[in-house]
Amino acid sequence: MFKPNTYKGTRVFISGHTGFKGAWLAFWLNILGARVKGYALEPYTNPSLYNILDLENTIESEIGNILNSDKLNKSIRDFQPDIIFHLAAQPLVRQSYIDPVNTYETNVIGTLNVLEAARKCKSIKAFVNITTDKCYENIEKDYAYKETDKMGGYDMYSSSKACSEILSASYRNSFLKENGFLLATVRAGNVIGGGDWSNDRLVPDCIKAITTDKEIIIRSPKSVRPWQHVLEPLSGYLALGEQLLNGNKEFAQGYNFGPENTSVLTVEDIVKLVIKYYGQGNVVIKPDTNFHEACLLMLDITKAKTELNWHPKYNAEQAIEKTISWYKNYYSNTDMKIFTSKQIEEYM
Template sequence: MMSLADFYNGKRVFVTGHTGFKGSWLCSWLKLMGSEVCGYALEPNTDPSLFRILELETRVKSVIADIRDHEKLDAVISEFDPEIVFHLAAQPLVRRSYKEPKLTFETNVLGTVNLLEAARSLESIRSFVNITTDKCYENREWVWGYRETDAMGGHDPYSSSKGCSELVTSCYRASFFQNTDIALASARSGNVIGGGDWAEDRLIPDIVRSLVTDKELIIRNPKAVRPWQHVLEPLSGYLLLGRFLYEKGQQYAEPWNLGPHEIDSLCVEDVLRKFIEIWGKGSYKIESEGNPPETTLLRLDVSKALQKLGWRPQMTSEEAIGRTIEWYKQFYADQEAAKSLLEKQIREYEEKLGEAGA
């Protein structure tokens, strides 16, 4: 079977949210495979920023603009005329969504509407993948993994906005894309880890900040179970899905869960302990009071992606944490070398995919 790299070589790919953590990894991978990439997002909002470290502004066509500005978005996407769209731009932080619910809904829901509207008028697009999250499900606090057919929901504004983005996606698919060449899917993945994330209020960036400043880490919700994965795992699912939509069309135009094997659904404290053990130092304190409520039990059923996409996780949680630590340690020792390490990690992951026949 043709490899992902063979498929993406020469394809015109539009990525929203390319200045963020996942977007920077995705653009790096696409560039390694030989795609022509146009990114659309706001300026990076962390310092350090993976986008800046990788100098992606010189390697992709990078447009710094707001997804809420539909006129600008229309103009940029129609000029680039993409074949494949990955929509990652979002306000992705739960805590910030409590402080700025309106901004979160405008970005995550109307931003998706703006992009889908822009896509409607373009004949070049074959695949459109909307990246949402495991948090889009109505949370039942049950032990089973959510299936793609379960109800959308979300108590906090972030989760709810992603549930809404899913509903918008399914509406556009049924109302506007069914008899067209645009195959529209969504991908729901869990919490990702990997080198180069410095977002606020996220476990791994918080651990890294505490380790490099020698400060004790304070954690909330230590027993919250999440589907943690290395960032390359869901990205391989997005890429696979983009390809299936392109080659096989509407039969793949549906929602897809992408998450770890059941055994690798760890709680926050497990991840933290493993991280400290592999890094070789660190300490933490639990302070749960005064924090906004968050879901404590969240698992994904990934049977559909396993069966129909042939996608499967390639790393154990230990390996994922190991690779993450390897990258951050390299970054704090030698920033230039961290750039090539990221590419090496992508190449090694491609080899794993090749060995697995994906």
């Protein structure tokens, strides 16, 4: 875990702060006393965590496209950050089949634009590029991927993130060796937590079905994923960011952040837990063979444990319990800024 004071007064630039993980990260860093600026498109879900947490008025927020390099350069230059967490992306596998060009433009060219903007800004000491566990070549075997495994990706989302990884390594070699900022990449598993209303994600799909009295439709009940609460990978990103901010060059590389093996559950197991904690919901299984998605995905987290002393705190059941509790409170009109702060305090 990172030291609570590390981010106090630190200038943190987050791309993708209007999205699910970016909003949690921006809110958490604000609690830690950081000076936070976010840059992203308008939130594309309604409701959105960004609006619920009132981030527009809590941090410095700019609505902009990472493909607009002039605007992005100015945004970063004006803010003079110490560190960048780059989360802006087209993050959905199914959407990448529908719009492969936008997926590649955003995830590859967009990442290059953020790196280039960072290279022009001398204040930056550290850069954390958020990719995914799907960046590894999936061999569909009972095997947990290590950081040294081959990059790959059957679908366009996964391969675009593998490209983002390769781009980062090449960028580090080409431009950052002598006195550039320290650049690391992070690969997390399937993240769950309150405030996600994206399409084609398991827990948000369950919540939308339950709250509108519809059946929960699942496509691949036996698919296995490393499920984890959103605060888990974010705490890993912050721990890694701390090392980079301290100038520890050996941390400028790739890290996996996933759950313990016991939290690697099937889609069906997760839905059963959602129904248990919500206290309602009916499932229907409708296999969809139109889109290929990996069936088996696990991460080896030994490196983060040994080098960063980072350890998951919640198992899958606890992660679901916290997530469902968040949504139930939201739908009961609880003050979600207070509730979200409490979940963060509890985690810390």
